[in-house]
Amino acid sequence: MIQCTELTKSYRGKQALAGVTCALDEQKIIGLVGRNGAGKSTMLKILAGHLKPTDGEVCINNDKPFNNLTVATNTILIEEAMTFPNNSDVAHILKSAEKFYPNWQGDLAKKLLSYAGLSPKNFHYNLSKGQRSTFNLIYGLASRCAVTLLDEPMNGMDEAIRSDMYRAILKEYIAHPRTIIISSHHLKEIEHLIEEILLIDNGKVALHESLEHMQQYAVRLIGQRDALEQYRTQANILFEKQEAPFAEMVVQAQTLTLNEQQLRDANIQVLPVSASDVCKYVTAKSRGGIDDVFE
Structure with missing residues (x-):
């Protein structure tokens, strides 16, 4: 030990x-x-x-x-x-x-x-x-x-x-x-x-x-910007990117409640996040990554 x-x-x-x-x-x-x-x-x-x-x-x-x-x-x-x-x-x-x-x-x-x-x-x-x-x-x-x-x-x-x-x-x-x-x-x-x-x-x-826990720590949401807005207040956002008309959010899984029917209706994709990416997002200085510099 x-x-x-x-x-x-x-x-x-x-x-x-x-x-x-x-x-x-x-x-x-x-x-x-x-x-x-x-x-x-x-x-x-x-x-x-x-x-x-x-x-x-x-x-x-x-x-x-x-x-x-x-x-x-x-x-x-x-x-x-x-x-x-x-x-x-x-x-x-x-x-x-x-x-x-x-x-x-x-x-x-x-x-x-x-x-x-x-x-x-x-x-x-x-x-x-x-x-x-x-x-x-x-x-x-x-x-x-x-x-x-x-x-x-x-x-x-x-x-x-x-x-x-x-x-x-x-x-x-x-x-x-x-x-x-x-x-x-x-x-x-x-x-x-x-x-x-x-x-x-x-x-x-x-x-x-x-x-195993790190591989389940976060999920990636991809969809229309307006459709993702509902998750902004309820989830811990680790990373986000917007490229009109789509937006992307990486959120801590345990802070998020997902309804499969609502996701389908809003045409939101839910994708896994690798342990490597979790480490990158958790230690990032900003939620937008390098894009924040150019904005």
Whole structure:
């Protein structure tokens, strides 16, 4: 269990996290999503013990992660900025990992490297951006840590290897369940993997729901502008767009009462809204999106 209570982190007076409170269950794949600068990377670094919170508390199985060797040997953070000694090739890096991670899977790492076409004789710093991301992810999976934190793990990978690595994450999780938190700007890419979503906006928790609930969170109404006006006062509108003669509204489902006969009479379409779009609308600065700028 990961428990965050009023978790705050400030850099030079600016808050990256502003009172995050949440509880994340064990043995789940969780999507940590949000816009650029929302605080996702900061939160992962605190969970990994790389940063100390400015205020509040975080516990992983009742242990605070900062400066905690027990947590460190069972937690791994994979991020683009991670580095390894310049004088060590890939083979030596993998060999060294055996000494630190108690569940290290050297054979798995070698098989995945071979599949990805990465030579064990390569030096980490000489790898291309996509190759480094591939190696880093393989390193994270092979560690088989109880808490595996992946910060934008697919950056730089081509489409083919991205698909393969997502499948590798899923197969590893099914064979050896653990807590995997994947931070991403692209929820659609990881939707087939995750069980729940933690949406961060401006350093705070905007939503924390199961994927199933997020997929039912909102509906899209499309019809004549006058026909949609009746829903303006009764529903929580997340997004709206008008392109005469039609209008579109995305509304929170639980705030809306729909009568099928009335919808047919008014010629209003009701369409589902993806979890990815829900996250986009909930964290938007305006209900009209980019169109508001040009108006």
